[in-house]
Amino acid sequence: MLSRTFSALSDPTRRKILEYLKMEEMSAGQIGQKFNITAPSISHHLNVLKQADLVYSRRQGQEIIYSLNLSVFEEISEQVMTFLKIRSKNSKL
Template identity: 40%
Template sequence: MNNLFKALSHPVRRRIIAMLRQGPMGSGEIAAAFDMSWPTITGHLNALKDSELVSTEKHGQSVRYRLEISAVEEAMAFLMDLTGTGSRTPEDDK
């Protein structure tokens, strides 16, 4: 969970996640949306992959990134429980 929130802490990574909500994208497509060096983008993509927010598929020499909804759902459930807006009841803590 720590890696997940660390990955979400950077605005570029949040923008990549927003882009991936539209569907899988190639690394080149993602990189083209930013005015950054390739190694910098690769670092952000690796952080998202390490946190399991995205998964990858290799197609020849290109890599496609896909948003992993289960990791997003886990983070949302944690935040909802933390704020008291989740489905937990006081009886769940007994």
């Protein structure tokens, strides 16, 4: 499960998409305009983020709106942070 999360986060395009979605939800097309890659490639990245439970999508007319899957995003963040925590005397984490 963490593998899928880290794997999804390992691509810079996907991290940028998440940064945009942190600010506001956007349609696939709007997201695509921010990048220099084709619509199918964006679609692929959005799918990876969805499989990783990081984003949520809904159809709104012709568009498909993507948004951060807030609850799961937080839950996953917790897991990641827990993993990264070091249980040592010297650590500040």
